[in-house]
Amino acid sequence: MNIKSLDLFSQKFHQNPYEYYEQIRLHEPFAKVKLYTEAPDSWMAFTYEAAEAVLKDERFIKDMRTVFPGEMTDENVPPISQTMLFADPPNHRRLRSLVQSGFTPKKIMSLSGRIEEIAREQAKRMKEHETVDFIETYAFPIPIIVICELLGVPQEDQLDFQRWSNVLVDINEASQYDEVLMEFMMYLEKLIHNRRQSPQNDLLSHLIQAEEDGDKLTATELYGVVMLLIVAGHETTVNLISNGLLALLTHPDQLALLKNDPSLISKAIDEFLRYNGPVEFSTDRWARESFTFMGQQVQKGDHVIVSLASTGRDPEVFSHPEKLDITREKNPHLAFGKGIHYCLGAPLARLEGEIAIRVLLEEFPNVGLVANLSDLEWRQSFIIRGLKELPIRLA
Numbered sequence: 001m002n003i004k005s006l007d008l009f010s011q012k013f014h015q016n017p018y019e020y021y022e023q024i025r026l027h028e029p030f031a032k033v034k035l036y037t038e039a040p041d042s043w044m045a046f047t048y049e050a051a052e053a054v055l056k057d058e059r060f061i062k063d064m065r066t067v068f069p070g071e072m073t074d075e076n077v078p079p080i081s082q083t084m085l086f087a088d089p090p091n092h093r094r095l096r097s098l099v100q101s102g103f104t105p106k107k108i109m110s111l112s113g114r115i116e117e118i119a120r121e122q123a124k125r126m127k128e129h130e131t132v133d134f135i136e137t138y139a140f141p142i143p144i145i146v147i148c149e150l151l152g153v154p155q156e157d158q159l160d161f162q163r164w165s166n167v168l169v170d171i172n173e174a175s176q177y178d179e180v181l182m183e184f185m186m187y188l189e190k191l192i193h194n195r196r197q198s199p200q201n202d203l204l205s206h207l208i209q210a211e212e213d214g215d216k217l218t219a220t221e222l223y224g225v226v227m228l229l230i231v232a233g234h235e236t237t238v239n240l241i242s243n244g245l246l247a248l249l250t251h252p253d254q255l256a257l258l259k260n261d262p263s264l265i266s267k268a269i270d271e272f273l274r275y276n277g278p279v280e281f282s283t284d285r286w287a288r289e290s291f292t293f294m295g296q297q298v299q300k301g302d303h304v305i306v307s308l309a310s311t312g313r314d315p316e317v318f319s320h321p322e323k324l325d326i327t328r329e330k331n332p333h334l335a336f337g338k339g340i341h342y343c344l345g346a347p348l349a350r351l352e353g354e355i356a357i358r359v360l361l362e363e364f365p366n367v368g369l370v371a372n373l374s375d376l377e378w379r380q381s382f383i384i385r386g387l388k389e390l391p392i393r394l395a
Helices: 011-015 018-027 048-056 092-102 105-109 112-126 134-139 142-149 155-169 171-197 203-207 219-249 250-260 262-276 348-364
Strands: 030-031 041-043 129-135 285-287 292-293 296-298 302-308 391-393
Touching: 030 171, 041 171, 048 302, 092 105, 092 219, 112 134, 129 134, 129 142, 129 219, 129 348, 134 142, 134 219, 134 292, 134 348, 142 155, 142 203, 142 219, 142 348, 155 171, 155 219, 171 203, 171 219, 203 219, 219 250, 219 262, 219 285, 250 348, 262 348
Parallel strands: 041 302
Antiparallel strands: 030 041, 129 391, 285 302, 292 296
C-alpha cells in the first residue's frame, strides 16, 4: 500500500480513517508519510507497539531549539512551544512541577459539583429547542466555562476564547492564525498583568505565584501554559464529549446499556477515547540522533509523530477493536499519551466527560441523531479529531 498517497487532511480520510489504518498496520508499523506538499517526509507510528516505543524513547525529543539550534530560538519559537508539552528533561520536569500543583486529584474532584451545575444549565437552555447542534450548545460550552472559571477569565470574555481556540487548531483558518494569535497574546498580557497586581483564588494567580526549588515560570512560559490549557485541554474535551455521544447514537445497544446502568460511565469514557478519540495524532517529535528503530533507519533531525487513532484499533492489543464495547475490561489506550508527556489534564477531561454524558442522558433519555453519518463534516485539524457540528433531536 502506498501510504504516501493518502491525503490526511481530506474529508474522505476524516470520515473513516480507520479503514486506512487497518491496511497500513499490516504492512507498515512505522513508516514515512508525506504530511505537507513542500515538507520532507515524516515518520509515523501506526501500530500500538511502535507508538508506545516512540512515546517512551528519549531519543525522540520535543524541543525544536535542541534539534535546530541555529534556526529555532527563544525569540522565534511561539509561547505554546515553550511549554512542558514541547520540553525535554530536565526542563520538562521543572515546567511540569510548576503546573501540576494546580491539577492535584483533590483539586480536580472539588470541581465535580460545579461541572454538573454547568452541564445542567446548558441542558436547561437546550430544552427550549427540539433539535440543536450538540457541539455548539453543550459539548463546547461546558469545558470552556470550566477552564475559564478555573483560570479566572471573566464570563464576558469566554466567547472570544471560543473563537481563538477554533482558529488556532483548524488548518482551514490558517489565514487568520497570526491575527488571532496576536489578539490572544494581547488579551493574556492584560489578564496576567491584572492578576500580578491583584491575585485571586484562581489557577492563573496560582501559576504566577508557583515556585519549585526557587524557580518560577517566565512570562513567555506563563503565556504558553495558558494557551496550552485553553487550546489543547479545552479542545480535546469538547471532542471527547461529542465523539462519545456520536459513538453511542450510532450504537443503540451500547446507548441502552449505559442508560440502564449509569455506573458504566467510567468504562464508557475510556472506550470513547479508544474507539474514536479526540486526538488523531500526537504532537511533534524529532530524532536527536541517527539510529535504527523498528527496522527503519531514522536520521538525526527526522520528524516523528504517532497515529493515536490507529493504535486504538490495533487487534494485537484490543479484542474486536472495530466494536464499541463500554464494558471492555482491558483498555490500555494511548489517547492521553504515554511516559513523561502523559496528559496532565487527563483526570479533568475524564471527569468532564463522565458528568457531561451522564447529565445529558438523564435530561434527554430519548436523544437521537438527526443526520446521516456520511453527511457529518469533520474539522480539518492536524491533531484534533472532531466534528464541525453534531445535530441531535432531544425528544
